[in-house]
Amino acid sequence: MNFFKFALKNLIGRPIRTVLTIGGVALAVAVAVSLGGFNQGYKKAIEGSIEQLGFQxxxxxxxxxxxxxxxxxxxxxxxxxxxxxxxxxxxxxxxxxxxxxxxxxxxxxxxxxxxxxxxxxxxxxxxxxxxxxxxxxxxxxxxxxxxxxxxxxxxxxxxxxxxxxxxxxxxxxxxxxxxxxxxxxxxxxxxxxxxxxxxxxxxxxxxxxxxxxxxxxxxxxxxxxxxxxxxxxxxxxxxxxxxxxFNGIRMREFEGRWLRIPEVQVVSLQQVKGALISLIGTAQIMIAAVAIIAVIVAIIGVINAIMMSVFERMGEIGIMKAVGASRKQVFILIWIETLFLTLIGAIVGCLLAIVGSGAVDTALRYLLNMGVTTDMVDITLPLLVLAVVSAVILGLLAGIWPSLRAANLRPVQAIRSSE
Amino acid sequence: MKLRLATICFCAVFVLLFAMPSFAAVGCTLSNPARDLKSLFPEMTTYREDVKEFTKMPDGQEKYDILKARLGDALDPVYESFETPYTLYSIYKGDELLGYVHGVNVAGKGGVIQIFLSVDPQTAQVEKMLFQRLESLGSKQLRSKEFRNNFVGLTMGDFYKHDYFAAKDAANTADKVGQIKPPQGLDDRAMPDYETVMRGVRKDLLLLELFAFDMRHEPFFERAQSSLKQ
Known part of the structure; x- marks a missing residue:
């Protein structure tokens, strides 16, 4: 049995549900990637701005x-x-x-x-x-x-x-x-x-x-x-x-020597960088919370979509088992559907994040003008790979329960309940 | 703890001092359109902001050439280039168009001069002339209501007529533009700014002709040109 072809056919057979589920996953991934890009980009932008000052x-x-x-x-x-x-x-x-x-x-x-x-x-x-x-x-x-x-x-x-x-x-x-x-x-x-x-x-x-x-x-x-x-x-x-x-020890020594002048304070630009990053930390935590909620909603969406699919195809699954399909085969089939949903959703989400990075950058610059002039959102290949892999892993975990439910169905019971 | 406070304090300066001058493109836009337009048109319910760029217009080059030909002197190749964007504000009360507001940058002696005109959409006459930025030794005199009121009621046609009168009949009282004189008490060193303001108003009206009034005063230009040739 070609599991991939079969799973794909099942998904295409229910286009609205499939598109909505993929959309949910895509949105969650896009938010997560944008947040990750903002984390990376902001640090880089601050470092760049400080480098441009020329002094440490x-x-x-x-x-x-x-x-x-x-x-x-x-x-x-x-x-x-x-x-x-x-x-x-x-x-x-x-x-x-x-x-x-x-x-x-x-x-x-x-x-x-x-x-x-x-x-x-x-x-x-x-x-x-x-x-x-x-x-x-x-x-x-x-x-x-x-x-x-x-x-x-x-x-x-x-x-x-x-x-x-x-x-x-x-x-x-x-x-x-x-x-x-x-x-x-x-x-x-x-x-x-x-x-x-x-x-x-x-x-x-x-x-x-x-x-x-x-x-x-x-x-x-x-x-x-x-x-x-x-x-x-x-x-x-x-x-x-x-x-x-320039390192922490030298900086401390230097600071110690000059803090004795009553009128002055010594500030390392590394500290400035740390403080600027921590100033933005609250906003990042809030965005992260939104991203986590989006991911949870997406996982629930995936579980719901697969469960609905399993319930709708009770008879089909029953017949498959009656003609010799093993529990393992049914489990893999349903699991592959989950894999498709999350993989496609993750890829679409990554594309959305890349396309929308300009708009996100403009919005962040408008809301949080923190003295950086370069891009505040930096979406890199490792970040995208991480997002796709994480989404697939989470999706596969979310698919375990519906797949097990499908695999454990008794053929006669399944056929009868679908009538 | 002390050090952390100092660091955060420094960050404030870093952000405030160094992030403050986030200048926009070389176009001329109102710094606070909602507030500024409401002050000009208290009955305004909404406004539309159209960015006009010659580069994006199918007949952009032709329009730019018209601007060059009718301005009366050369356009600055850097700050009045083909790529320079302009912003036209259309002000509405419900569906009724109350007026247009449009601004231009012109290079004054000591810095940019930003001139805005509020124009009647039916008659194309200036209703108000305002400065958004003016750094000049004659700033007080040029900004005075008395001087700015000289421009109220003018149209692009008046500037075309002035081209004729200035060459043929300088004393003619029908020359509304010619009647405008430098404000009293204007420092001699600010005279270039006065001339820049005159040029700026002409340029602003010309752009409005191109963007909003479909060159309605073109016959005045043609008549002035043919009269001057004769």
Missing amino acids: VMVMAKGCPYEAATLMLKGGTGLLYLPDNAYTQIKEDPDVQAITPIFIGLAEKQNVGIMGDEDEGDGSNAFTIMSGIDLKSFKEMKPWFTFKTGEGYDGGRWFDENATDEIVMGYEVAEYENRKVGDTFYASVTPNGAVEPVMHEFKVVGVLERTGSQDDGSVYIPLKAAQTIFNRPNELTIVGIKLKE
Whole structure:
């Protein structure tokens, strides 16, 4: 007896039930694969974003910079700064391979939004991130930066270190502001201690190629110029550090040495990665719960479909047994039907997950914007294989009971009950 | 525990600072369409958002050429290219079309200027002219209601007429566009932004002609061109 052909024929004979059962399995597998892809993709995206920062350790001012959230909402000031002597001290640390001081300030945009016009100036607030950098050390830390070329961008270069009116723009901010090399750029900055913003005029001397990271959204300016226009001489926002040897022990030692400076805190980007991943953990648990429920529903669906099939074919099974089919043969036949249902469902589910990964990515990005710019859903071949194998195993387990019921039927009883 | 708090705090900055500038494509869309359109049309019940791309139109190249020819100066090859998308908002009260809202990006002296026009669907006249973004030394004067009200009632036809009047009869009071002057007290350094705004309104009306009004003011263009040739 060709079990596969026979099982397939049985399934095709009941198309609606078969399609619905496969649909249920497919949906559960698609959810599970998307979740797995999100787990993988998010970790990879965070790692990528952190790699793009160029440094492994950051030293920043002590105190919770959650105030940053307030300043975003209120448009005031509030970023925390550390004295730049922290930089000169840390620079001498024997474990430091490279170090770069960074000053971050926010230039306000004038009344963004059409409501500003209607309400005579009460527009939404928006900012441009101005990053004051020490060119030499910054370039060493991020050697991958290149300048955009082509019409309007040729001749791009880094600013003169002593310049006060030259800027380099990240790819996206240049695109957003419609700026090209040689253009003027206005930035309104409220200097520390002042109330009213002062508008500064800069010349765009270069536009950077896209990096796919947060750097694309920043405007770069010489460190000294940034400190001057924000009226924070000798202050820094972050000191980025690359250690000669980066591991847990070295990191602890380094941290121990510098935590003694009262104003600073040391943060490893590995910790940042861990914290970002754990921040998203709750959402992942909720999605996992939904996936588990979907899988349970699918298993029940498979059991139900096979049981219905067995009950409907009582007479058929009875005759099969009466003409000599063994218990084993009946069991295998029903089990193969389960195998087909779950295998086809799993494959369809995988295809659904691949096709829908773009939409899932967009939805996750919309709901959970956690600072990553690359794909948040990464569906790999091992993940798909794992999903198919798991679905088939679960399906086969779910098929044991209905198959046993069918195998244990007595021929006469089965034929009679079907009449 | 302390370290963990610091780490989480840093994450907040990482996310807030570095994830914030998630800029969209170079097209010009309202930053909060539901809110903004409701403020422009309080009686609005729904709106439709149509993304218009020359690349996806069967006669896209022809339309792009029309835009180039009628704008009066060259289109920026990077930011006003054939690929640049545009968004047309159609505002409804039930089934009744109340108006169109459309915006353009134009490169101001110190940054992008985003101009939005609210237009009557029957007369194609400007009902409101608004800035979504304007970084300029003359921002206050250009944003003033007094200046923006100069554009109320204008159509693309008025700009075509202006082409004729500007060349042949500059003092003619029928030249509505010619009557618009830079706002009082505008800093000389902001004059390029004033000129950019004028160009932006013309470009916006031209795009509306292409996307919504089926080039209804074309006879004015042809008449102006033939008069100028004579």
